[in-house]
Amino acid sequence: MGFFSSSKSELPDADSALKGRPARAFSVGSRHLVLGNPIETEPPAGFEVAVFGLGCFWGEEKTFWEIPGVWSTSVGYAGGVTPNPTYEEVCTGRTGHAEVVRVIFDPSVVTFHDLLQTFWENHDPTQGMRQGNDRGSQYRSIILTTSAEQQAEAEKSRDHYQQQMTAAGYGQITTSIKPLEAYYYAEDYHQQYLFKNPYGYCPLHATGVSYQA
Template identity: 60%
Template sequence: MLFHRRETRLPSPEEALKGRPEPEFALPDRHTVLGNPLAGPYPEGLAVADFGLGCFWGAERKFWQTPGVWTTLVGYQGGHTPNPAYEEVCSGLTGHTEAVRVVFDPSAVSYETLLKLFWESHDPTQGFRQGNDTGTQYRSAVYTHSPAQQAEAEASRTAYQSVLRASGYGDITTEILPAGPFYAAEPHHQQYLDKNPAGYCGIGGTGVSCPVGVAKADG
């Protein structure tokens, strides 16, 4: 293996791989399912949400199947290494998690609805893994793009924690932070399960429904 795996802790900035100033590939122009551009700038009136919920192949499909979502793309977020490669992220030496960027029309689908889908599509109590997928790149995360998103995400976490605990689950380990740089993943990862319908999907929730209507935030 090219890089030593670190599955139990995140690297410090000093420990992280150096990365590169520019990506080593060109991102595809358009979404293979929705037909819209992957990269911004996006049309006026659309909003952006970023989620990490395990392997990004299945996670991305969950969101592109949601009415009101304009485009999705997968990438790496929450770490230190600029423009990391997939193998570097999997080493645990970049600090990134596998993430899905969701570009959506707030008049057609609310951020609260996307949060509900996020919580119900994985187990947010597992720390650095999802099911059999282990490593810091599989940690649960919400990266927010406004104070309103931050407040709504935190409120939804509190609400979901209550119902999870009542169902016998432990503490939510999801990190909720203002969005930092999002580095798009390699072209073959984009809309992977559309290109490979029988491909691996490790996404699976707890079966516990997330309350709706309790995660509102002002602003």
């Protein structure tokens, strides 16, 4: 999903990042093509938002929309500097953003802990600025939390999963865990991409190491 250069593996600062724009330059679809609920929306009362980056966001969105209790998903850009970036800008590595999935979920049906388990088990969190052959900072492993409780639980889950990864022969987890500052929706053609393109290419890079509570 992009071309690799050494600069793409380094996060830019505010001075070197692309400047972006004050408003989004494209539209986003109004309804989730699988779940039927709004895409560009705040969560209903009592629901929560979680944001995860696991590499290529096409396949990862599908992984989350298939979970019972997930009300809506979208793909976008977060964790970086540039406001309202385009996909082409994110691919340069000069926005600092990762490709991420925004998940709106009903915590009475599926918990944040459940979503963390899906996150850890569906990629390799030890690969730094890549996932498989997808190389660059936009493919890094990242959790962007929306509450202090999520932050604490995500950090605890990372430490717990590190023990299991170490036992399986893997190295240090490189996942970034920090509060969400801004989320920018990706272009409409990226939303529910694998529903629109069921034979699209976006492999998962799971290690096969189970998250054991």
